Amino acid sequence: MRASKTAKQPGTPAPASPQAGKDGRKLSNFLCFAVYSANLAFGRAYKPILDELGLTYTQYIAMVALSEEDDQTVSMLGEKLFLESNTLTPILKKLESVGYLTRHRDPTDERQVRVSLTSAGRNLLLDVDPGSTLIAATGLGDDFPVVQQSVTRLRDNLLRAHTEPGKS
Amino acid sequence: MRASKTAKQPGTPAPASPQAGKDGRKLSNFLCFAVYSANLAFGRAYKPILDELGLTYTQYIAMVALSEEDDQTVSMLGEKLFLESNTLTPILKKLESVGYLTRHRDPTDERQVRVSLTSAGRNLLLDVDPGSTLIAATGLGDDFPVVQQSVTRLRDNLLRAHTEPGKS
DNA sequence: TGCGATTTAATCGGATACGATATATAAGTG
DNA sequence: CACTTATATATCGTATCCGATTAAATCGCA
Numbered sequence: 225m226r227a228s229k230t231a232k233q234p235g236t237p238a239p240a241s242p243q244a245g246k247d248g249r250k251l252s253n254f255l256c257f258a259v260y261s262a263n264l265a266f267g268r269a270y271k272p273i274l275d276e277l278g279l280t281y282t283q284y285i286a287m288v289a290l291s292e293e294d295d296q297t298v299s300m301l302g303e304k305l306f307l308e309s310n311t312l313t314p315i316l317k318k319l320e321s322v323g324y325l326t327r328h329r330d331p332t333d334e335r336q337v338r339v340s341l342t343s344a345g346r347n348l349l350l351d352v353d354p355g356s357t358l359i360a361a362t363g364l365g366d367d368f369p370v371v372q373q374s375v376t377r378l379r380d381n382l383l384r385a386h387t388e389p390g391k392s
Numbered sequence: 393m394r395a396s397k398t399a400k401q402p403g404t405p406a407p408a409s410p411q412a413g414k415d416g417r418k419l420s421n422f423l424c425f426a427v428y429s430a431n432l433a434f435g436r437a438y439k440p441i442l443d444e445l446g447l448t449y450t451q452y453i454a455m456v457a458l459s460e461e462d463d464q465t466v467s468m469l470g471e472k473l474f475l476e477s478n479t480l481t482p483i484l485k486k487l488e489s490v491g492y493l494t495r496h497r498d499p500t501d502e503r504q505v506r507v508s509l510t511s512a513g514r515n516l517l518l519d520v521d522p523g524s525t526l527i528a529a530t531g532l533g534d535d536f537p538v539v540q541q542s543v544t545r546l547r548d549n550l551l552r553a554h555t556e557p558g559k560s
Numbered sequence: 561t562g563c564g565a566t567t568t569a570a571t572c573g574g575a576t577a578c579g580a581t582a583t584a585t586a587a588g589t590g
Numbered sequence: 591c592a593c594t595t596a597t598a599t600a601t602c603g604t605a606t607c608c609g610a611t612t613a614a615a616t617c618g619c620a
Contacts, residue, residue, distance in 0.1 A: 249517070251457050251472060255530065256434040258543040260453070261474045263431040264577080265550035266424040271578090282606060285428065289419050298569065304419060306429045309569045311607055318605090335568040335615045349417070362423065363549030364542070371542045374532070375426040378539060381531030382433035432607080439608090450576060466599065477599045479577050486575090503585045503598040 259375070269358055277348060278322070284352070286315055287341060290325060291349055295338045297330070306383070324348060427543070437526055445516060446490070452520070454483055455509065458493060459517055462508045465498070469507060474551070492516060 251257050270281050279287070289304045290296060298309050298316070305312070316339055319325045324345030330336040341349075364371055419425050438449050447455070457472045458464060466477050466484070473480070484507055487493045492513030498504040509517075532539055 249456060250460060251453065252544070253540075254453070254456070255532075255536065255540045255543070256438065256449075256526070257453055257456075258540050258547065259427060259430045259434055260449075262427045262543050262547035262550070264474050265547045265554070266427055267577080269550045269554050270424065280605065281424075281428075285419065285422070285425055288417060288422070288425075292418060299567095306432050307607075310571080310609080313570055315606080333568085333616070337569065358424070358550075361550055361553035362546050363553075364423075364546060367542060368423065371539070371546060372421075372423045372426050374535065374539045375423070375430050375543065376420070378530050378532060379426065379430035379433045382430070382437045382526075382529055385529035385531075386433070386437050435607085448575060467597095475577075478579080478601080481600055483576080501586070501598085505599065 255378075259378075269361055273352065273357070277352060279348075279352075283315055283319055286312070287319065287324060287345055287349055290339060290341045291346065294340045296340075297336045297338060299336070301339060306379075319345070423546075427546075437529055441520065441525070445520060447516075447520075451483055451487055454480070455487065455492060455513055455517055458507060458509045459514065463506045464508075465504045465506060467504075474547075487513070 267281050270284070274281060274284055277284075286301065286305060289301055292304075293300075298312055301316075302308050302312055316325065316327060316337075320327050323342060325339055325341050328338050330338050359368065362368060435449050438452070442449060442452055445452075454469065454473060457469055460472075461468075466480055469484075470476050470480055484493065484495060484505075488495050491510060493507055493509050496506050498506050527536065530536060
């Protein structure tokens with residue numbers, strides 16, 4: 225969105241590499257740290273909202289992912305959430321124990337577990353409205369969709385580079 | 393709140409709020425999830441590099457923060473990393489046990505613990521160069537500094553809104 | 561058909577995050 | 591000085607993440 229051709233901003237150092245120069249190793253120049261700390265900030269912003277529902281952040285996004293489709297397998301859910309069964313299974317069991325979802329072995333393939341939200345789980349999602357309050361808290365204004373898309377692209381590029389070791 | 397003429401991507405709806413409309417609750421419309429999953433992706437991208445050094449990601453950024461200044465207290469370090477003693481103390485003890493830093497009670501104020509990198513710790517940081525390889529993996533190109541600044545601003549806004557409850 | 565290879569969840573151990581609490585030290589007050 | 595309050599770490603319990611492994615079911619192929 226901003227001047228892709230000019231790499232040299234007058235006021236901002238903004239090096240492409242955080243290694244450039246002596247002060248290039250400052251934490252504030254690390255994109256990974258910006259993302260890491262922004263994630264912490266989001267977790268803290270969501271906490272008071274989700275606490276009232278008795279949900280953690282990960283439980284919440286798992287339920288959002290489940291609301292998109294019924295009878296998803298753990299693997300399907302994991303692809304959406306970028307998590308695997310070692311992380312998801314305990315979370316799903318927890319959500320099942322409080323009645324927000326059901327877990328059943330697929331009769332067609334007993335290896336798979338099909339997960340679906342219960343009506344209680346679906347109703348809970350209707351109650352939570354973190355968007356309206358938190359959208360403002362981001363302070364991004366019109367840049368909101370741009371930042372979202374940039375971070376999403378960043379994520380996908382990182383994961384692609386990670387799974388395709390053939391490059392360098 | 394809307395009206396971004398800069399939305400040059402033709403096919404993307406990119407609503408300001410993930411709540412808008414029925415499909416607005418899709419996970420892909422959540423900025424928090426973009427940040428959350430990008431953080432996971434960064435962790436996985438860093439892992440093979442840091443594994444060779446026997447460091448975790450959090451241990452690494454803690455050492456980067458320590459490299460900026462000697463004799464920092466746990467609180468000072470926590471302000472930089474957005475963490476508190478409950479998280480930092482075990483990490484610092486671990487890094488001390490492997491000889492990368494020292495921890496001493498401040499004689500002036502015995503409540504405080506002063507932390508400094510050892511020469512071994514400083515040398516270790518010289519070895520790691522995740523920048524050059526990972527910069528390319530982000531695939532952001534010239535947008536790198538823009539995204540970094542946006543995410544940093546996002547984080548600061550979220551934390552400010554969180555600590556200042558006087559708004560809504 | 562038989563059986564090794566693959567796939568899917570689940571389990572386990574280690575390392576964060578974080579709220580709540582504990583402990584020790586320092587500072588403030590009369 | 592006694593005593594209360596405040597501050598700085600540390601400890602503890604809960605909930606993720608993740609690599610490695612396990613267990614069960616399915617697939618592949620002779």
